[in-house]
Amino acid sequence: MVRVTTPGIRLLPNAITVLALCAGLSAVQFALSGNYPMAIAAIGIAAVLDSLDGRIARLLDATSKMGAELDSLSDGISFGVAPALVLYVWHSGGDRVGWVASLIFAVCMILRLARFNTLLDDTEQPPYASEFFVGVPAPAGGLLAMLPLILAEQFGEGWWSSQYVAWIWTIAIAALLISRIPTLSLKTVRAPAKAIAPLLVGVGLLAAAIIQFPLVALAIALVLYLAHIPYSVYRHRWLAEHPEAWAVPPRERRAIRRARGQRRLGLRPPLRRRVAGAAMRAVRLPRNGEQHVARGPRPVSGSGPSSLDTKDRGNDRGPRRRSWRRIGLRQRGK
Template sequence: MTARGGGSRHDPAKSIGILMLPSMLTVGAMCFGLTGVKFAADHRVDIAIAMVVSAAILDGLDGRIARLLKASTKIGAELDSLADAINFGVTPALILYFTRLGTSPAGWIVALLFVVAMVLRLARFNTLADDPTAPPYTRDFFVGVPAPAGALLVMAPLAAGQQFGHGWWSAPLAVGVWTMVVAALTVSRIPTSSFKTMTVQPRKAAGVLVAVGALTALLLTYPFVALLVISAAYLAHIPFAWRSKRWVDARPAAWDTKPAERRAMRRQQRLPVRPRRAVP
């Protein structure tokens, strides 16, 4: 998501090309997302999933490039929010409707409810992002599952069908229930990690690089398995994010510390206190 709150002021010396680059990526992401609907209607589920994943990748890039180039604009933020509603609300709902929900009235209701939940989630995100009274630690957490993650999670039944063939995960009832669960997570108050301020300690850098290499190899070899693994890992992280936010929320003194420092503080508190030996 493009960083909000940047306003429309910018350095007049910057070229229009630099200012437009993040918005160009946003428009490209929107084209990827809508093209996914076209492939779903053509029964090319594999390419439809790839289009949604590509839109999510571009969505992650446009905001970071905007901050890197200091090219955040008000119109870019509004365009990004509109593109998110299309890419991660309308597009997944239509893909599921055409491929798994049976194009029935009940399936259409499920698709509509998912879009409404995603739009409400994005509206809340925009409101919270512009809240000047929010504590500093809130930048490390989202309220509810963010839109790109929700779109990828709701596509899990399609990924399972592509990898393992038809099964209970392909039944319209199962897909409809799963879609409603994901919709509820997006509009919930459950905290999830934003990963924007995540840092890697130097001694753990090698392990992180190995993990990234393994994930990349899995994506290239078994992309649908990789999507399922990522979805499961994301769901598994939610209890840890909830506990982390609860911890820092109860300790205002830790609000301005970095996430790595907070983790060190929590580990220190969990260490057992050894009784001192009496001096003879």
């Protein structure tokens, strides 16, 4: 069946991209007027809109070459040029070091977006490459660069609002943008059915926190994003070393990691459902109040079985069966 997309539907994702561009540029205007909370909010809105336009385009089958180019240009301005100018205006006064740091950040953002576009056409990447970004993505980088400003607006002046601390931080985030450090991509995250209800509750709590304490919630989210990078690097390396886990879902990957960890520590996997008949005959399962005793060969007597042997045989179908059930085993079929 051929899907027919109307011109109005094809226009919607591009319209969202243009709105993100306008929001990013508006942050510069808010900074020039001294309204820094609104400048932060404008870049945050641009990040939200940027995460929506591509998804909506794929859902509506309205992707186009023009939309991809427009999205890259919008990201370069909203998360590269706009944050750099906001930070420069925040520490204005014609400081040359500040202007150099702003230029470095904007240039690194453009280079990061150019590399992202070239990787889209790379067909030699491993299957797990779609689960990661190469370097910090553009929206996260634009917001991370403004973390000193966010802390200054929430907690007042401090060491985090120092001019040189802010510029060193800006250059450090610029280095993360063009680095080869893998970061997790939320586009490939799939929530299990059992986790939908808790996730919805978490979304509600997050919305309440953003409404009541917007700057604090944003600062915590940015710190948590930085804290996830070591785990992302570990996960990327583990997948690179285990090709057998490339085509399996995350739950089975966890099982592979646990199994390899047990073998590395010299542990045996737990017994499941049945025990081999030879092992069952060789080891007598303990009764209440008894210790584990290995059953050796029975003594040979010409007068017949002893009273102890007769007692053991009489109790075979009673306490031993309950012992099997108590530890989760089934009696071997006869």
